[in-house]
Amino acid sequence: xxxxxxxxxxxxxxxxxxxxxxxxxxxxxxxxxxLKIGGTAGPHSQVLEKVQEIAARDGLVLRIxxxxxxxxxxxxxxxxxxxxxxxxxxxxLDQTIKDRxxxxxxxxxxxxxxxxxxxxxxxxVSDIPNGARVAIPNDPTNGGRALMLLAxxxxxxxxxxxxFRATVADIVENPKRIRIVELEAAQIPRALDEVEAxxxxxxxxxxxxxxxxxxxxxxxxxxxxxxxxxxVHRDNANAPWVKKLVAAYQNDEIKTFVRDTFQGSxxxxx
Numbered sequence: 628x629x630x631x632x633x634x635x636x637x638x639x640x641x642x643x644x645x646x647x648x649x650x651x652x653x654x655x656x657x658x659x660x661x662l663k664i665g666g667t668a669g670p671h672s673q674v675l676e677k678v679q680e681i682a683a684r685d686g687l688v689l690r691i692x693x694x695x696x697x698x699x700x701x702x703x704x705x706x707x708x709x710x711x712x713x714x715x716x717x718x719x720l721d722q723t724i725k726d727r728x729x730x731x732x733x734x735x736x737x738x739x740x741x742x743x744x745x746x747x748x749x750x751x752v753s754d755i756p757n758g759a760r761v762a763i764p765n766d767p768t769n770g771g772r773a774l775m776l777l778a779x780x781x782x783x784x785x786x787x788x789x790x791f792r793a794t795v796a797d798i799v800e801n802p803k804r805i806r807i808v809e810l811e812a813a814q815i816p817r818a819l820d821e822v823e824a825x826x827x828x829x830x831x832x833x834x835x836x837x838x839x840x841x842x843x844x845x846x847x848x849x850x851x852x853x854x855x856x857x858x859v860h861r862d863n864a865n866a867p868w869v870k871k872l873v874a875a876y877q878n879d880e881i882k883t884f885v886r887d888t889f890q891g892s893x894x895x896x897x
Contacts, residue, residue: 661690665712669834682875716853718768735873740829743843752780759823765809773826839892854896
């Protein structure tokens with residue numbers, strides 16, 4: 628873990644939303660003890676605001692805690708500073724649990740955010756020139772996902788059978804000698820002007836003013852296997868408030884909100 632990630636983890640353990648800040652013994656999801664749910668800023672938090680509205684009708688009080696990275700929300704959930712989070716897909720959660728032995732489980736699917744390749748300089752992946760620098764996320768699952776998207780669009784070839792676990796070592800044919808630059812996913816939109824192209828997660832592309840449907844030069848299909856999810860501590864997997872939270876999220880109003888707000892760049896997975 629690099630210094631910035633250690634700092635993020637340290638910050639997560641000192642979040643002002645820790646359980647001690649609420650009335651002792653109060654039931655989770657009440658005004659005295661709101662259900663603390665984390666999500667990355669942008670589309671995830673936008674949808675959670677609508678979920679918050681729907682949940683309130685069922686007497687479930689949510690407090691949304693925004694994050695700007697993919698590391699802190701799981702650390703905060705494992706530490707008890709959150710009750711749930713909504714920002715990641717199953718492969719990412721599985722890898723995090725494996726790498727850090729965190730006691731987390733998925734309880735529901737939420738949305739699919741198709742990853743896109745973007746460029747300020749080119750209209751197609753095939754236009755990317757020899758020796759170009761192309762940015763991808765530096766976390767294991769989204770990095771592999773980006774490599775697969777680039778390979779599917781002819782940037783290079785990967786080892787036969789490669790999946791989301793692919794790394795740059797799996798690039799077996801690279802006639803254009805494309806150079807892969809691995810960056811924190813949240814930082815990639817700001818680096819777009821400095822590279823020839825970049826693979827960007829939709830939840831970071833949209834806040835940066837990029838429309839996946841209009842601006843991406845390559846985009847995952849809407850049947851992407853990377854459905855996002857709600858995660859909780861495994862001790863809470865069967866808690867009554869989890870069922871209420873899932874019901875509020877997997878609601879027809881959320882489908883309508885997502886369709887009207889994101890115009891096809893975000894797809895419900897329920």
